[in-house]
Amino acid sequence: MDDTPFAIDRKDLIEGLGKGLRVIEAFDDDHPRLTPSEAAQRAGLTRTAARRYLLSLCHFGYAATDGKLFWLMPRVLRLGQSYLGAARLPRLVQPFIQRASLASGETVNMSVLDGHEIVYVARSNSPRMVSIGFHAGARVPAHVVTPGYVILATWADEAIDRWVAEHEFTSYGAAAMREGARFREAVLAARAQDYWVTEQLLDPGLRGIAVPLRDRRGECMGALSMTMPIQPLSRAQMVARLLPLLQETAQALRPLL
DSSP states (O other): OOOOOOOOOGGGOOHHHHHHHHHHHTOBTTBSSBOHHHHHHHHTOOHHHHHHHHHHHHHTTSEEESSSOEEEOGGGHHHHHHHHHHOHHHHHHHHHHHHHHHHHSSOEEEEEEETTEEEEEEEEOOSSSSOOSOOTTOEEEGGGSHHHHHHHTTSOHHHHHHHHHHOOOOOOSTTSOOOHHHHHHHHHHHHHHTSEEEESSSSTTEEEEEEEEEOTTSOEEEEEEEEEESSSSOHHHHHHHHHHHHHHHHHHHGGGO
């Protein structure tokens, strides 16, 4: 891959840039509007520093304010879009998942794990009128979507334990995992199968299937997945029809990664 990490001398870092990015990341679904004090608490900064970063974001068009509350503006989307447009992995994967989508009639996604969230970075829509699943750029907690299980399944046991201990198992659908121990058991089961199927974790009536996407050295680069209605196919029928296609697609990509 062309994004192999290397050691960076700390004296070359611009700490202010990192702090500004933390302020942007302080906003989420539960906190769409923040006061400087709230942003400071969530970003680990002083109120004065957080206010200056927020005002700077407003000046450059990344945020707006009414004088009390601050919120992000659409310009922030350029940051994520830059990755989707420039990164090698999504561009490389796209024609492969497009062929898989045409062959199966289902939407196919490629996603990666970013900390404790799954980020969808490539998508090929189903030929159906209504397409199911997440758009490219969407983020969702890893424990409520199938790719989270197969990506974590490629990790060492100790790394899984640390991740589970730090993760917030927020409840979503009725079937969503709420206990770290149960989630860890499922991840180990996904490792044994080298694929995983989930049902109704996030949305009722939907089922997901995913396989790990490995590079030529065997390292996991992400996951390929499909989401579809539970009906009319049974779980076994869905696995028999779609798992070989996902596995073939992952295998075809492996020499190129």
